[in-house]
Structures are given as structure tokens and as C-alpha cells.
Amino acid sequence: MKAVNLYDYLKNNEYPGRGIAISRTPCGKKMRIAYFIMGRSENSRNRVFVTDGEGIRTEAYDPSKMKDPSLIIYAPVRVLDGVQIVTNGNQTDTINDYMKEGKTFEDALRTRTFEPDDPNWTPRISAVVKGAAYQMSILKSADGNPESAQRYFFDYTDGVAGCGHIIHTYKCNGNPIPSFEGEPVLFEQEKIPFDEWSDKVWEALNFDNKVSLFTRSIEIETGAVETRIYNKNEEK
Numbered sequence: 001m002k003a004v005n006l007y008d009y010l011k012n013n014e015y016p017g018r019g020i021a022i023s024r025t026p027c028g029k030k031m032r033i034a035y036f037i038m039g040r041s042e043n044s045r046n047r048v049f050v051t052d053g054e055g056i057r058t059e060a061y062d063p064s065k066m067k068d069p070s071l072i073i074y075a076p077v078r079v080l081d082g083v084q085i086v087t088n089g090n091q092t093d094t095i096n097d098y099m100k101e102g103k104t105f106e107d108a109l110r111t112r113t114f115e116p117d118d119p120n121w122t123p124r125i126s127a128v129v130k131g132a133a134y135q136m137s138i139l140k141s142a143d144g145n146p147e148s149a150q151r152y153f154f155d156y157t158d159g160v161a162g163c164g165h166i167i168h169t170y171k172c173n174g175n176p177i178p179s180f181e182g183e184p185v186l187f188e189q190e191k192i193p194f195d196e197w198s199d200k201v202w203e204a205l206n207f208d209n210k211v212s213l214f215t216r217s218i219e220i221e222t223g224a225v226e227t228r229i230y231n232k233n234e235e236k
Contacts, residue, residue: 015173023164023189
């Protein structure tokens with residue numbers, strides 16, 4: 001697979017939905033994570049990321065406008081014994097709880113399925129990062145058929161320096177919105193500072209549809225982290 005330019009890849013898709021990108025820096029010493037959310041409805045756009053311990057959670061920007069919190073209020077990021085858990089829904093807690101019991105990422109996600117948002121049946125995307133290794137997953141319907149859940153797991157046991165992968169919920173905009181297809185997309189992680197990388201990811205997301213972005217840099221040897229949060233609502 002040929003590596004894409006992450007920013008061009010995002011710029012050329014007005015609605016990838018929610019997405020997880022994980023990479024290893026060219027020096028091989030750090031991992032980077034990005035998690036973004038987008039929205040088309042007022043309810044989806046009425047959100048911000050806020051810190052929650054070592055992780056983050058979503059909350060309503062204007063509580064008076066919140067209509068249905070069931071699929072949009074959750075903790076996208078949690079940290080368990082140095083393991084970064086990142087997802088697009090409340091399966092973050094499922095993974096966290098299973099791993100506390102000594103069970104695996106796969107064990108947890110085999111108990112879950114796609115979101116019950118007919119007719120989109122939005123996939124659940126998830127990832128864990130430990131040291132230089134990471135795993136990604138997508139749980140989706142069978143080409144829009146809610147009678148069949150398909151679970152895919154991707155294991156990157158030793159992230160390649162200067163490379164990363166991105167997975168997102170939707171292939172593109174549409175009605176209903178088509179689900180992401182295939183394996184996570186390989187992208188090049190160039191040698192730039194963490195702040196610059198975070199800014200470029202945020203700028204690449206479609207202006208009308210982007211809502212929030214979380215980025216994190218993790219030093220593999222020490223576990224030291226840097227975190228950035230971007231909220232479109234707070235930029236107004």
C-alpha cells in the first residue's frame with residue numbers, strides 16, 4: 001500500500017465522520033494519536049472535548065440545545081496502565097473494563113456491534129496504543145444490512161517509524177452515509193513538531209463539518225505525554 005499525505009487525504013473528504021489516526025515519528029521515539037469528530041446535525045455539532053483524568057470526554061457546548069445524548073456523549077479516550085484506548089463511542093468503557101480483567105481488545109469488541117442509527121448503521125471504530133505497538137478495529141454492518149455485524153481487527157505489533165494508519169466511520173458524505181471500506185489507510189508521518197502536526201490535521205478537516213480534535217504525543221520509553229484539544233465551538 002502506498003502511503004498517502006494525511007492532510008490531502010482529509011481535505012479531499014468533506015465528511016469522513018469520526019476518525020482515529022495513529023503514527024510513529026520518524027525518529028522512532030514517539031507515537032502520535034489523533035481523534036476527530038464531525039457533525040451534520042445541530043445536535044452532533046453541539047459538542048466539545050474536555051479533559052477527564054488522563055483521557056477526554058464529550059459534552060454539550062450548549063446544554064439547552066442537546067436533544068439526544070445517547071450516541072454523542074461518551075469518553076473517547078481513556079488510559080489504563082499506560083495503554084491509550086481511543087474509540088468513537090461508549091465501547092471505550094467496554095475495552096477498559098475488559099482489559100482491567102486481563103481480557104483483550106478483541107474480547108471486548110466481540111461483545112459490541114455497530115451503532116443503532118438506522119439507516120446509517122454507523123461503524124464503531126476503536127484503537128489501543130501500547131509502546132510502539134497499536135491495534136485498530138472497525139465493527140460495521142454488512143454493506144448496510146443490519147442483520148449481519150462484521151468485525152475487523154488490525155494488529156500493528158511494532159509501528160514503523162515515519163508511518164501511521166487512519167480509520168474513520170464513513171467512506172464519504174451521502175444519504176444514507178456509506179461506511180468506511182477496507183483496511184486502515186497508510187499515511188506518511190513527516191518530521192515536524194507535534195504542535196504543527198496537530199494544527200495541520202485540524203486545518204485539513206472540512207470547515208463546515210468539523211467539531212473537535214484531540215491529539216496526543218507519547219514518548220515510548222518514558223510514557224510522557226503532550227495533549228492538544230481543538231473545539232470549533234470555542235473558536236467562534
